[in-house]
Amino acid sequence: MAADGAKGDRELGQYLSSECVTCHQISGRYDGIPPIVGWPEDSFVEILSEYREKKRENQVMRSIAVKFSDDEIAALAAYFGSLKPRTD
Template identity: 45%
Template sequence: MAPMLLLPPLFKPRTVALSVAAVLLLTLGAASAAEPAADDTSPSQPPAGERETKLTAEPAPPPPALLPPAPAAPSPAVVARGRHLSRDCTSCHRIDGVENGIPGITGWSAERLAAALDGYRTGARRNPVMGSVARTLSADEVEALGAYYASLKR
């Protein structure tokens, strides 16, 4: 006698036949529902209350422009060093921002002050006093002075 093959209940002939029949019925039922009968006189559009709403995907809005990160605020120690160094500046540049023939630098951005000092250092801006002062300052001192003057309100 040949050994009997034991199949799980899912693969028994009756289960397979019923599954195939169900798939065929569903397929044929869907196809016949999609095609109207020849003698069908119903309107091609369903009644207004039964209409399906077609969802359309709206294009996604463009991403917001990426902004460069804001520069980090200078540390209090850098601002304090700039305040200490500014004692040489305040002999000519008034701390209250009033201009009496000499420009007030109170409230200038660190970048503006650094650019002005660089101009005096390289000779692009001409002033004998400012040229000699700018040539004595290190990059760290210029950064500290810029942080201090930028922290002041005009």
């Protein structure tokens, strides 16, 4: 299970990230939608899992999170956690 500290597959996370970066800026900038670049993996997994389990309110995030398995969430966490926000 992703929440037990297992590291996700960054390459798979990058492949799956296209839907995320439709709204979340890959640069890490905040433009009304919270940035997810550079997030700690454990926090990313916890938050996305809470959307999937309907513990957090946001219809868009719930509809996206429900599509991902634990391994896919861990992969996304590994990918976004490995990125650094741009400073330019």
